[in-house]
Amino acid sequence: MFELDFRSRKPIYEQICDKIKELIALGDLKTGEQLPAVRALAKEIGINHNTIQKAFAQLEREGVIISITGKGSFVSGDADHKAVFRQGALEEIARVIEKNLIYHITLEEVIETAAEVYRKSSEGQEGK
Amino acid sequence: MFELDFRSRKPIYEQICDKIKELIALGDLKTGEQLPAVRALAKEIGINHNTIQKAFAQLEREGVIISITGKGSFVSGDADHKAVFRQGALEEIARVIEKNLIYHITLEEVIETAAEVYRKSSEGQEGK
DNA sequence: GTAACTGTACCAACTGAAATAGTACAATTT
DNA sequence: AAATTGTACTATTTCAGTTGGTACAGTTAC
Numbered sequence: 001m002f003e004l005d006f007r008s009r010k011p012i013y014e015q016i017c018d019k020i021k022e023l024i025a026l027g028d029l030k031t032g033e034q035l036p037a038v039r040a041l042a043k044e045i046g047i048n049h050n051t052i053q054k055a056f057a058q059l060e061r062e063g064v065i066i067s068i069t070g071k072g073s074f075v076s077g078d079a080d081h082k083a084v085f086r087q088g089a090l091e092e093i094a095r096v097i098e099k100n101l102i103y104h105i106t107l108e109e110v111i112e113t114a115a116e117v118y119r120k121s122s123e124g125q126e127g128k
Numbered sequence: 129m130f131e132l133d134f135r136s137r138k139p140i141y142e143q144i145c146d147k148i149k150e151l152i153a154l155g156d157l158k159t160g161e162q163l164p165a166v167r168a169l170a171k172e173i174g175i176n177h178n179t180i181q182k183a184f185a186q187l188e189r190e191g192v193i194i195s196i197t198g199k200g201s202f203v204s205g206d207a208d209h210k211a212v213f214r215q216g217a218l219e220e221i222a223r224v225i226e227k228n229l230i231y232h233i234t235l236e237e238v239i240e241t242a243a244e245v246y247r248k249s250s251e252g253q254e255g256k
Numbered sequence: 257g258t259a260a261c262t263g264t265a266c267c268a269a270c271t272g273a274a275a276t277a278g279t280a281c282a283a284t285t286t
Numbered sequence: 287a288a289a290t291t292g293t294a295c296t297a298t299t300t301c302a303g304t305t306g307g308t309a310c311a312g313t314t315a316c
Contacts (some may be wrong), residue, residue, distance in 0.1 A: 009137070009302095012272060027233050037291065048276045053293075069285030069292040082231070089228035090241045096224045097245045100217035105155050105208070110242045113218045117225045118235045137273095139303060165262065176305045181264070197263040198313030262313065269305080273291065276299070 002045050012047060018053035021064060024075060035065060035073040038053045130173050140175060144183035149192060152203060153213045163193060163201040 004015050017088055027103040035041075038056065042049035059065045064081065067073040075081070097110060130187075151157040163247050164185065164210060170177040184201055187193045192209065195201040203209070 003236060013274080013284085018215050022230055038293090039291090049275085054274090056279060056292085058255055067281065067292060068292080072284095072291060086233055086237075088230045089231040089233050091231075091235060092239050093221070093224055093228060093238060096221050097242055099248070100221060101249055103195070103214045103217040105214055105217050105221075107246045109214075109218060109244060110221060111239050113222050114225055114242065117222050117229070121226070121229055126185045141303080166264090167262090178306085179304060184263085185312090195263060196313085197311060198261080200262060200313095258316090259314080260313100263311085265310080266308085268307090271302100271304075273302095274300080277297085278297085279296080282292090284289100286287105286289075 004045065012042070013055040013058065015052050016052065017062075017064075018057050020055070020059060021081075021085055024064070029075050031075050031077040033075050036074060041067045046127070132173065132175075137254070141179050141183040141186065144180065145186050145190075145192075148183070149209075149213055150194070152209045155178040157203050159203050159209070161203050165200060174202060 002016065002019050004019075006012065008015065013100045018122055020029070020035070027125055028034070035056075036044070038052045042052045045052075056065065060067050060073075062078055063078070065073050066076050130144065130147050131146075134140065136143065148157070148163070149210065151222045157163070163184075164172070166180045170180045174179075177229055184195055185192055188195050188201075191206070194204050220228050
């Protein structure tokens with residue numbers, strides 16, 4: 001269920017947050033669906049349960065999941081997750097472009113770069 | 129000369145690397161020009177000289193500057209820094225777009241996002 | 257030549273965030 | 287009742303980043 005990079009600068013608990021959001025965005029985790037138990041997931045990944053707990057607490061703060069003592073953790077249902085994640089993705093892209101404006105890249109170059117990404121992406125998925 | 133974020137997740141020495149590259153990209157530091165001395169810059173910013181040293185060592189590894197014991201550190205002259213930095217900027221943008229493809233954003237959305245960034249940017253510089 | 261400046265190289269110590277380990281408790285399910 | 291759930295708390299470890307201090311080699315200026 002998870003592939004983590006233990007050497008990354010990004011903390012494990014944040015990587016877990018990202019992965020969960022990813023699964024939701026992909027539809028692999030649907031609204032209301034139950035997530036793996038804290039301890040079970042920790043054992044599966046091979047990390048401490050406190051780290052999972054930290055990730056889940058974060059996700060709950062963000063409104064992505066809802067955790068109930070004794071029952072479990074579930075994908076929150078009060079928001080269109082996909083739309084929110086898409087918005088967040090676009091905002092991240094905007095931030096990176098903005099940060100790199102100092103290098104005087106043009107809008108045309110950015111568009112060409114983006115188009116190239118999509119070109120390569122569709123190549124890798126032909127016939128899918 | 130520098131504005132650093134001491135609360136950032138990004139280490140200070142990396143922020144310094146970025147700033148130096150930025151100054152070169154902006155033309156404020158030209159090829160062959162001498163950089164501030166390690167200790168002087170450390171004192172000015174208010175950090176330890178070892179941190180500056182770490183940043184300069186990194187920049188030399190990247191070929192951005194050349195340091196000579198006894199003389200000082202200078203902007204390297206064997207490359208077109210601006211072109212290199214622009215290329216790096218575009219690559220970073222490409223990476224972020226690629227990473228966010230999982231959220232099924234479209235090329236049109238990315239282009240619109242980029243255009244918006246440039247629109248806001250030019251607004252803030254009218255008459256410049 | 258020597259004093260003052262350069263970059264460089266150590267090393268010991270501190271700091272803070274992240275992660276671990278272990279235990280405990282409350283709520284729910286079976 | 288037993289097992290499972292999320293949650294809480296403390297102590298400990300780990301590691302990168304940073305600091306502080308010292309030392310040395312090469313260059314510049316007097």
